[in-house]
Amino acid sequence: MAITSGYSIDAYCDCEQCVTNIDPVGRWCRQEMTSAAGETYAECAALIRSYGWKLSRNKMHALAPGHKKPKSWGKL
Numbered sequence: 001m002a003i004t005s006g007y008s009i010d011a012y013c014d015c016e017q018c019v020t021n022i023d024p025v026g027r028w029c030r031q032e033m034t035s036a037a038g039e040t041y042a043e044c045a046a047l048i049r050s051y052g053w054k055l056s057r058n059k060m061h062a063l064a065p066g067h068k069k070p071k072s073w074g075k076l
C-alpha cells in the first residue's frame with residue numbers, strides 16, 4: 001500500500017541494550033525500530049505484534065523480538 005490514512009506507529013525498542021546502543025559485549029549496535037500503519041492504534045499494534053514485537057499496555061514501550069525486557073517496565 002503506497003498511501004495509508006489513519007494511524008501509524010514507529011516502535012523503537014526500549015531495552016537497555018538498544019537505549020544505550022551498546023550490546024552486552026560492549027559493541028555499538030543500532031536501536032531496533034519498526035513501523036506499522038492502519039486505521040487504529042489496535043490495528044497497528046496487532047501488526048507490530050505479528051512481527052514478534054512486544055508493546056506495553058500503556059503504549060509507552062516497545063520491545064524488539066528476542067530483546068530483554070527492562071525490569072522497570074513491570075507487566076507488559
Ligand SMILES: [Zn+2]
Pocket residue numbers: 013014015016017018019032063064067068
Ligand atoms: Zn532492544
